[in-house]
Structure formats: structure tokens, C-alpha cells
Amino acid sequence: MGKALTVVIVAVIAAVIGLFIYLPQLSNDPSSTNRVSSGTTETCRACHESIYQSYIKTGHFLTSQPAVRSTVLGSFDEGRNVVQSQIPALSFKAEARQEGLFQITTYAKEKTFTYTRPFDVIVGSGERAQSYLFWEGEKLFQLPTTYVTTKDDWIISPGYDTWVDDWERLPNKNLALFYQRPIGGRCLECHASAITPTTTPIGFTFRPETLEFGISCEKCHGPGADHIAFHQENPDQEEGAKIVNPADLSRSQQLSSCALCHAGQGVAVTPPLTFRPGDEIAAHRYYSKEEKKKLTVHGGQVPFLEESHCFLESETMTCSTCHNVHEDQTDQIELFSKKCLDCHQSSHADKPELATSTRCTDCHMPNQQATNLTMFHNQDLFFLSMANHRIGIFKEQ
Numbered sequence: 001m002g003k004a005l006t007v008v009i010v011a012v013i014a015a016v017i018g019l020f021i022y023l024p025q026l027s028n029d030p031s032s033t034n035r036v037s038s039g040t041t042e043t044c045r046a047c048h049e050s051i052y053q054s055y056i057k058t059g060h061f062l063t064s065q066p067a068v069r070s071t072v073l074g075s076f077d078e079g080r081n082v083v084q085s086q087i088p089a090l091s092f093k094a095e096a097r098q099e100g101l102f103q104i105t106t107y108a109k110e111k112t113f114t115y116t117r118p119f120d121v122i123v124g125s126g127e128r129a130q131s132y133l134f135w136e137g138e139k140l141f142q143l144p145t146t147y148v149t150t151k152d153d154w155i156i157s158p159g160y161d162t163w164v165d166d167w168e169r170l171p172n173k174n175l176a177l178f179y180q181r182p183i184g185g186r187c188l189e190c191h192a193s194a195i196t197p198t199t200t201p202i203g204f205t206f207r208p209e210t211l212e213f214g215i216s217c218e219k220c221h222g223p224g225a226d227h228i229a230f231h232q233e234n235p236d237q238e239e240g241a242k243i244v245n246p247a248d249l250s251r252s253q254q255l256s257s258c259a260l261c262h263a264g265q266g267v268a269v270t271p272p273l274t275f276r277p278g279d280e281i282a283a284h285r286y287y288s289k290e291e292k293k294k295l296t297v298h299g300g301q302v303p304f305l306e307e308s309h310c311f312l313e314s315e316t317m318t319c320s321t322c323h324n325v326h327e328d329q330t331d332q333i334e335l336f337s338k339k340c341l342d343c344h345q346s347s348h349a350d351k352p353e354l355a356t357s358t359r360c361t362d363c364h365m366p367n368q369q370a371t372n373l374t375m376f377h378n379q380d381l382f383f384l385s386m387a388n389h390r391i392g393i394f395k396e397q
């Protein structure tokens, strides 16, 4: 039996076992098993004002938001609000109306057909891109256009771009087919804090009003109600109590907390939104060897870092060695180079300009294209790029 086939079978078995494990839990009380949170980031603010102030500027906090004019980065202005597909008759337009923001798909040949859906939810801070979702009853679907920051423009969402020609060959030009990509719990597990699913165990129906936008403090620190109650009753207590401080967890638990969202899609062993800080990721998700090898736009940093010599030979390295997730550290290359020098004072002894470089990561963690996701802007292929977390010596040097 081929290796790939074995992986597929193992994955299917894992998924089926997963279903059986979580069916009974869900039928009992979905709200108790699926909400990590006893409140929002706002509830931590009273006593952690400075962390709160810097945290709300991070990609984590801004990674999902309600869609309104000020949060949607794509333009609604005439002349900049239309994406033309490769078929002249088919285009997608963003329109701001009194009642809200809408997307209108138009197919104009002998007759003109249109299909309109609202912008309800934004996924992605816009550091790189934003995707948009809309509610239909208890289901969430993705809109067929995406905003890409490097192009400062709309594009047709990945997957639909290459499918347009096939779509036109269908006997019935059904525009609704562009609006049937369902959003499951896993997408929200990585890009939001909480949502209450309704009946189905696969996790595709939710109570819309329970969606908690952004990644809350509790996503990494666990439920905070007992902690807050304790400190309200004991205002003189200076040591934090009854809350997870990741710094006190084992290395593997710390990595697991980030791996929930930074190790790739994986296959479910438990239902989405049941992971709690302190858990081991292996108890919740299964990752194939093939998946671990690919540089992806959806968070493959953990398996990459784990293969680097820095990680394997240092015993202490975790994500927190370099990142402070309470702050926006985007493009602070110099800060990261200082972290390298904590362990590598004697590297490049013969080349002073490298030994004192403030850009170690340019060569040892280069930005590379994530070719797993193909995108097109005006029919031109492009990719997003990511820092390669397999720290090492790269061939192209």
C-alpha cells in the first residue's frame, strides 16, 4: 500500500473516531463544551491595562471583526470596486448601501443575471489579506472575493479564479455556485475566540449572536472567571492565581498552545473549539508528514521550527524565545537578530559584518513564497510570502 494512501486512511479513521468521541458531548450541551471564554478581552482590561493597550493592535486581536466601512480594507469607490474575471461577462462588485455592504456578482450576456450577498464578518487583520463571510440563517459562507494588501486591491478568492472557465461551461449559469463555500468550526477556531454550534456534529451551523470576534486573552490563558473573582476579593494579592501563565507550562504544552493555530490544518481528533491551554495538541489534532513539510500561508511555523538545529539542540527554545504576542512585532527584524545573539555570540567570528548584523533572519529565516495557495491579480499569478521558521543555512546564499 502506498504511503500517501496509508496517510489518507489513517486520517479518515482519525476523523471518524473524532466524530464518535464528540457526538455525545455535543448533544449534551454545546455551550458548555465549546466556549473557552467567560468574557471578552475587555474583561481583562481593568487590571492589565498596558497589556490590553498593546494587544489590541496585534494581528491576533484584529483577525476577525464585524464588516463595516471602516474595517473592510477593499474599496467601495466607483472605479476601484469591481473585479473583472477572465470571462468578460462575469464580474464581482463591492457596493456600500444605506442598509450595509454588499457584494454583487453579475453575468451579462444576452440577459443580465445578478446575485447579491452582504459582507457580515471579516477574517484576517489585513496584514496580508482579508476574507469575507456572510450569514445565511445558522450557516456562514465565504464571499468569492478577497482583499490582498500587497496589491491594495480585490481579487477573486483562491479556488474560484481557476474555476471560472469550468463554471461557464455548466448548462445552467447559476451564480449561487460562487456563494456555497461553507465555513466550519476550524476556520473560526483559528480566527475567532468562541462560537456556539447548534445541532450538527461536523460543525457547520452556529448561533450567529455567539460569535466572539478576534483572539481573546483567554484563548491562550484559559477561562479567567476564577482568576478575576480571586483578585477582586483579594486586591492586595500581587501574585497571579487561578490562571494559566504559559511560561509555567512544559515546553511541549507551550508549543501546543501555538500549534492549535500555527501547525497547519491537521485532522480533527476532537471537535473544534475544545482545545484548552495546557492541553497537548496531539490529543486534539493529527498532522500528516506531508502537511508538515509545506510552507503554508496557514500557519506551519511549529513543525518548521521543530526541525531546526536551534530548536533541537537548545532544549529551551519555544515561540516565546523570539515573540511577545502581546505586542505587534511585525517587521522588527533587528529585535529578532538580538534574540539570535543571545545564543550565538561567536558565530561568523571571521566575518565581522555578519557577526554584528542586525538582519540575521534575512539569510537564516528568509521570507519565501507559500506556493500552496495560488492567487491571481488581473490574471497574473502571485503568492504570499512567509518567514521560513526552519532556521538554518539556505541554499540560495
Ligand code: HEC
Pocket: 043, 044, 045, 046, 047, 048, 217, 218, 221, 223, 224, 225, 227, 228, 231, 232, 237, 238, 239, 240, 241, 243, 244, 245, 246
Ligand atoms: C481584578 C483584577 C484582575 C483582572 C480583571 C484580571 N487579572 Fe490577571 N492578574 C491580576 C493580578 C493582580 C495579577 C498578578 C500581577 C501581575 O502579574 O500582573 C494577575 C496576573 C495574571 C497572569 C499571570 C499569572 C502568573 O501565574 O504569573 C495572567 C496570565 C493573567 N493575569 C491573565 C488575565 C486574564 C487573561 C484576564 C482576563 C480574563 C485577567 N488576567 C483579568 C489581576 C487581574
Ligand code: HEC
Pocket: 058, 059, 060, 062, 063, 123, 124, 125, 126, 127, 128, 189, 190, 191, 192, 215, 219, 220, 257, 258, 259, 260, 261, 262, 319, 320, 323, 325, 327, 328, 329, 330
Ligand atoms: C486561536 C488561534 C491562534 C493561537 C492560539 C495563536 N495564534 Fe498566532 N496567529 C493566529 C492568526 C489567525 C494569525 C494571523 C492574524 C492576522 O489576521 O493578521 C496569527 C498571527 C501571529 C503572528 C504574526 C504577528 C501578528 O500579530 O499578526 C505571530 C508572531 C504569532 N501569531 C505567534 C503566535 C504565538 C507565539 C502563539 C502561541 C503563544 C500564537 N501565535 C497562538 C492564530 C493564533
Ligand code: HEC
Pocket: 041, 044, 045, 048, 051, 052, 055, 060, 215, 216, 217, 218, 219, 220, 221, 245, 246, 247, 320, 325, 326
Ligand atoms: C496568543 C496567545 C496569547 C494571548 C492572546 C494573550 N497572551 Fe498573555 N501570555 C502569553 C504567553 C505565551 C505568555 C508567557 C510569556 C513568557 O513566556 O514570558 C503570556 C504571559 C502573560 C502574563 C504574565 C506576565 C507577562 O507580561 O508575561 C499576563 C499578565 C498576560 N499574559 C496577560 C494577557 C492579557 C491581559 C491578554 C489579553 C489582553 C493576553 N495575555 C493575551 C500568550 C498570550
Ligand code: HEC
Pocket: 123, 124, 125, 126, 127, 128, 129, 130, 131, 142, 183, 186, 187, 188, 190, 191, 260, 261, 262, 263, 264, 265, 296, 297, 298, 299, 300
Ligand atoms: C490552522 C489554523 C487556521 C485555519 C483553519 C485557518 N486559518 Fe487563516 N490564518 C491562520 C494563521 C496562523 C494565519 C497567519 C499567517 C500564518 O502565520 O500562516 C492566517 C492568515 C489568514 C489570512 C491573512 C491574514 C493576514 O492579514 O495576514 C486570511 C485572510 C485567512 N487566514 C483566512 C482564513 C479563512 C477564511 C479560513 C477558513 C475558511 C482560515 N483562514 C482558516 C490560521 C488558520
Ligand code: HEC
Pocket: 309, 310, 311, 313, 314, 316, 317, 321, 336, 337, 339, 340, 341, 342, 343, 344, 360, 361, 364, 365, 391, 392, 393
Ligand atoms: C535558545 C538558543 C538559540 C537561539 C535563540 C537561536 N539559536 Fe541558532 N542554534 C542554537 C543551537 C544550540 C544550535 C546548534 C549548535 C550550533 O550550530 O551552534 C543552533 C544552530 C544554528 C545554525 C546552524 C544551523 C544548521 O542547520 O547547521 C544557524 C544558522 C543558526 N542557529 C542561526 C540562528 C539565528 C539566525 C537565530 C535568530 C533568528 C538563532 N539561531 C537563534 C541555539 C539558538
Ligand code: HEC
Pocket: 258, 262, 301, 302, 305, 317, 318, 319, 320, 321, 322, 323, 329, 330, 331, 332, 333, 336, 339, 361, 365, 385, 386, 387, 388, 389, 391
Ligand atoms: C528564533 C526566533 C523565532 C522563533 C523562535 C519563532 N519565530 Fe516566528 N518569526 C521570527 C521572525 C524573524 C519572523 C519574521 C518577522 C517579520 O518579517 O516581520 C517571524 C514571523 C512569524 C509570523 C508571521 C508570519 C510569517 O511567517 O512571516 C508568525 C505567525 C510566527 N512568526 C509564528 C511563530 C510561532 C508560532 C513560533 C513557534 C513555533 C515562532 N514564530 C517562533 C522569528 C522567530
Ligand code: HEC
Pocket: 337, 340, 341, 344, 346, 347, 348, 349, 354, 355, 356, 357, 358, 359, 360, 361, 362, 363, 364, 393, 397
Ligand atoms: C548575508 C547572509 C548572512 C547573514 C546576514 C548572517 N549569516 Fe549566518 N551564515 C550565513 C552562511 C552562508 C553560513 C554558512 C557558511 C558560514 O559559516 O559562513 C552561516 C552560518 C551561520 C551559523 C552556523 C555556523 C557558525 O558559525 O556557528 C550560525 C550559528 C549563524 N550563521 C548565525 C548568524 C547570526 C546570529 C547572524 C546575525 C548576527 C547571522 N548568522 C547573519 C549567512 C549569513
